[in-house]
Amino acid sequence: GAGVSQTPSNKVTEKGKYVELRCDPISGHTALYWYRQSLGQGPEFLIYFQGTGAADDSGLPNDRFFAVRPEGSVSTLKIQRTERGDSAVYLCASSLDTGALNEQFFGPGTRLTVL
């Protein structure tokens, strides 16, 4: 079956612009996670959703970052007034439910470059 998909695969933008990154989770997965992976680093947790609600957004670095999941499936990560330091690979993962017994399946990521 289809895995987690993310679009676009690459996004180049200019400093100060607004960007949206999309994640399509595996069908039927109720939990959805966003991570950010900077060059040479491991993924860093940003936010996770259980259904439509953000259950934990403690990893969002500041108020320029926002994520939604209005219908409990597709999620969009939104970044306002982008900065060069936002350049990274943004990863999305989904799992059947929350809890360690439920494997997180990762998408291929969106590589964001802020010029």
Added chain:
Amino acid sequence: AQSVTQLGSHVSVSEGALVLLRCNYSSSVPPYLFWYVQYPNQGLQLLLKYTSAATLVKGINGFEAEFKKSETSFHLTKPSAHMSDAAEYFCAVSEGGGADGLTFGKGTHLIIQP
């Protein structure tokens, strides 16, 4: 707060040799521990996980890891390296049973010499 330390950003072994990738964790509660592998241009894939059952965990592709509470370690091993094992490996910890997102180490790049 939880954290993960992976010793060695790069590890090189010969094909057929033992693979040992080190991971130490810090957690205020009994942790859940994971190893993920990332092949070039692919997403992260779960190799194995420890969730407080058996301390020796077997995963895919012949990998295994042993949870040692006294050493706060969860090292990944494979008896005989194969060229296809060349990839980036990440150790991760969760205190909330996975519900609070994973905390990853910086990763170890495994190089296999022919």
